[in-house]
Amino acid sequence: MHTNPPRFQFGELILPLIFFIATTVYLSDALQNGAIFRFGLPSAGFMPIVLSVAMYLALLAVLIGQLGHHRARNDAALHSPKTAEELTDLEGLAPSLSLGAHVAMVAVIAISFLYVLAFRQLGFVLSTFLYSLGLQAAFQFGWSRGVFGIVLNLVVAASICLIVYLFFAVLFGIQLPRIGLLK
């Protein structure tokens, strides 16, 4: 049975490319640390430079390995799509995500960053309540239950706030940020 050869997956090329760019930025910063050796001994810049060189070599090895696996998968796909899938699994690559999954993940990343920014500004209670609501929305919690679902979301978000507050602030006396009005 003839099938289209599988495309490169996310982890195969994009991740090594991201690592390559990050290593180059890291190395350029390391080179600004001054001399690698001072009085014959390694300085603060020595380890980052050694790590960068090792990373380039390791990435090259990853790339060669990926190309080899890709070729093997293409050959296998010509004979049996199932074998190609098994090879993908053996490499530890995760299956592709749906559009909805991508949207949910981007939403969680966005609301988590907003939570970090708002944590001190809005205080623990308000920011955590809103964050919990946002996370439940990303999980589509109670979406099929109409008004009851909305009430359930509010109750769960308030409960999460209360549990976390009781745990950190009451049980262990850790001071959490408070909103300006409550200070």
Place this chain on the structure above:
Amino acid sequence: MIEQFLHVLGGFQTIAEPAVFGYLVGGFLIGTIFAAIPGLTGTLAIALILPLTYSMDVTSSLVMCAAIFMGGQYGGSITAITVNIPGAPCAIMTAYEGNILMRRGEGAVALRSAALASMVGGVIGAILLMTLAPVIAQAALYVQTPGKFSLILFAFFVIIISNERSISKGIVATLVGLMVATIGIDVASSKVRQTFGFPALIEGIDLMAVIIGAFAISELFVQVTGSSMEGSGATNSPSKKVKWSWRHFLPRWADYHMIGTYRYFKFAVIGYFVGVLPGAGGSSAAFVSYAEAKRSSLRPEEYNNGSIEGIAAAETANNAMCGGSLVPMLTFGIPGDTTSAVILGVLIINGLQPGPQLMTDQFAIVTPMMAALLVSALLIPITLLFLGPWYMRLVSINKAVLFSTIAVIAMVGAYVSTFSVFQMGAALVVGIGAYFMQRGGYPMVSFLLGFILGPDLEVYMRRSLAITDGSPSIFFTSPDSLFFLGLIAVFFYFMVMRPWVSSERKRHQKNSV
């Protein structure tokens, strides 16, 4: 010798007093709960309780600390198995194997095995502490700086080659961890480096933020993407209709027999001796024991696929480490890991000076702590009988509710570890990176080991090179270093070369046929 034995017996007598026993049980539960919650650790529990020790007598303080230590080593396995988030770094390998069993509906078996192994490891570690402490401490002193460097290299090597999917990806993940660890202030020269022009990076990335990011936050992404593909209202449990009772968590003889006395003892001895080496800690103990268990296993095909033996190896070793890490702390004032460093603070606060004299003249003061380690290890399977069904319910909670709660606790946990919003952000960034690395098949274990041991590796390397004016020959002439380099060569032969030669031979035969 007899005097030492009588002191140990006196230690057990002391912890039998109701008030002291109350501190022991309370400490054990606090340690377990703290370690089970991602972002919190047994070390944090002892640190938070440190001010309370001013108002307690020294025996009760030390007994409570020992119980928290033991509970903290065990508790990490609970959420590692049930929700794939190791409560403590030493439970990473447990998460690796245990959560697969959980998803398969065998969570009770995994929890039971982890508890049994923790108990066995804890008991053996405590007995070895009581009997061998002075001798072992002297032997550990022979491992000098070049040897410690080679020991860390050995730990990296073992973890990288245990990732059979791709060794090169394991190396990349380790290097990423090492690189992240270099951000901030250089530990050897106090010079600021790798901040990329951002002053906030001077404080570096906190270990707590990395652990929370790599495990709790990345798991949130895994769950939210999985949930949107499955639909709303999903739970984690493949077996939520099962009514869990205490009987499911009762240790069976078959569980013990499956691993065997010899292997349990071997894992415990590995954990104990890794603990004796200053700076090694529970994570290294679990990693090394797991790798050795895998290398010598009769069932290697079960590894990475829910191996009970893998769980037993990691849990036995990390609990046996408790006893080992107290050896250099008590006899020389050198803590074996972060928790024993905090316990060292408790000793000093109470006017005790760790050193050889403590182990001779004041041995009776520390024996209740040693006895507490042993008794709290025995408490592990007992508490599982009562709390096991509750642990299992963790996964029948609606995913949205459970992971929203975990996300909030993790984010707030990242904040309270340093009271820094920057570390919350760092945890989030690490979480995003970890999620994509996992999707690409890069092992998180290697990343974390690189981050945790990176600073030590650099310090030991630079100190060693300083001895020989920059010549790396010291690593090949120092006997302790040569020993660990030799171990690397042996592991390379048995775990990389031999399987590769054998698979090549098979491929050749297949092609010629």
